[in-house]
Amino acid sequence: MKKRSSIKDIARDCELSVMTVSRALRNAYGIHPKTREKILESAKRLDYIPNRLATNLVLKKTDTVGIVVPDIARSFFPVLFRGLEMVLNERGYHLFLCCSYDQVQKEEEQVMALLERRVDGIILAPASTSHSKKIIDSIQNQNCPVVLVDRLVPGVEADTVTATDFEGAIEITNHLIQQGFQNIVHIAGSQDIWTASERLRGFTEAMRAANREIQPEQIIPAGFTFEDGEAAARELLKRKNRPDAIFCVNDPVAIGVYKILRENGVVIPDDVALTGFSAIAESELLEVPLTTVQQNAQDLGAEAAKLLLARLDGLTSDQPIIRQIPTQLVVRASTRKK
């Protein structure tokens, strides 16, 4: 089992100093073409691959960025990651991908690991509105640039890219109101997650603006998954006073609701209208395609990456930059009024 060769081995092989080899390999100025050629040949022959750990240690720069998301297997995050990856890789960065699985403690562990590995920057979709601030503070405390994506954390001074969740929720609620639905219910996500609380806020605001009073039972707390949607729908079916429209916090929840309602003979949209939020591919393929709000996950990622690059290049002022990626209402059959 042969050892990996280092710059030193090449130096010995070529009877040159380590420094000359180092320069030649980085093709810096002031190397005789003949010498360079000899060195390159030797490097190839010895299967030399530079050790970036050493370089990074000296240069205090790793060309590495850490990404922390709740769960890469959750719709939306893979596409967001691709947006990040394309922009950052183009500029020579490589990415650590970490998942927090919605746990603040796990999030902190992952961030610590990134900091220990001296990433040049971190892009974070925070696990919690109320508890992630501490973690972000400790990143900034290490002078490590950080940009938040998808979810904002109040009180944190960091570049942030979100979708227009609030406005999107207003728009979709208004759509239901304009369609003439009377008893609109919102199946809400965890209020400790920015996107979910914004969507609820949008719902509330749109209802208020239309002089619709909201009864407590019109807001149903749930989670973000298909299964959460199923559970909420079962709960709804037990009610005597059923809504005529349901606005779900996201598409997976809406699809869970869809499935249970149809299994129980409820006709969409005739008996009840249904919407999701965030336009995953499935929602278009349902027998009754789902009205939803489209967010461009890839743009979100690309924009976050660009903000981070600007920081890394030292182009931006100290002021944090907040960007919003516009959402778009997509009306489909699930909210068609008879």
Place this chain on the structure above:
Amino acid sequence: MKKRSSIKDIARDCELSVMTVSRALRNAYGIHPKTREKILESAKRLDYIPNRLATNLVLKKTDTVGIVVPDIARSFFPVLFRGLEMVLNERGYHLFLCCSYDQVQKEEEQVMALLERRVDGIILAPASTSHSKKIIDSIQNQNCPVVLVDRLVPGVEADTVTATDFEGAIEITNHLIQQGFQNIVHIAGSQDIWTASERLRGFTEAMRAANREIQPEQIIPAGFTFEDGEAAARELLKRKNRPDAIFCVNDPVAIGVYKILRENGVVIPDDVALTGFSAIAESELLEVPLTTVQQNAQDLGAEAAKLLLARLDGLTSDQPIIRQIPTQLVVRASTRKK
């Protein structure tokens, strides 16, 4: 802008040697409890975060694994990644995620970057059956453990985890034959990708075993995407002699076909039966749910991670280990014979 503090700063702060601090921080033996306490307090006060670049350089171990997949935003790969992540992170590894976007050259660049960063191992879903061998050779040449996942590369001696694509394709083809379909067509993926060529091989083998001759026009070359499916369906619609069953290389292609056929008034399964392969969530939600072959992407990932861990722990012999994760035929309405 304060500098990050190092072990040296703590040593100075505590009036101790660097060595003592290093030991205390790793809570090694032979440190006076009082001393340790003082050091820990100082570390906290100075916001010390160890520099793993330095540690890794000395120890020649980074607790880091590189993952290379064609495209993380492609159905299946996010779940596979989660399988990898859960197993590896549990054991203290952190992951680089790289995408090759099906380009061998890009794949090579990504692998080189991983090697330079001295990852402890690489898990790779190779971009090409014919061209990825060279890259894998260069990984192994650096004594870096590598395990292939999802796609096998003939002639490469490396641990490999795949799904039973060949057997699955036989099974689904047999299902179509048993249902009594006469003119079965296969929409095939790129033959330079292992999974696609295995599925075609399974199709061919099942037909051969049933004494069905295959005409050239029964195999339609295509890609892996929804759009490829749409294009193939348009081509099919032009034919005078239409098939009564279509086996698509994967679910996205099948859904593309589904959409175009329905838009053109073709009834599934009455006019033509349709199958996919690999069971993405959408396929179940279609108005006519899709018959397909289920693969457990998370298991694939977990198994690959375990093989890599075994190598890292030096538990396995030199013999490469090949594992197959069983697939499962899922019969739904899209292949129901009238």
Place this chain on the structure above:
DNA sequence: CTGAAAGCGCTAACAA
């Protein structure tokens, strides 16, 4: 229980 010296593989700064 604590410390000094050497070195991991590389580069910056200065000399020759």
Place this chain on the structure above:
DNA sequence: TTGTTAGCGCTTTCAG
């Protein structure tokens, strides 16, 4: 154009 010295932040080895 090339080489020497020093050092990045840590750990191993050997002394005290």
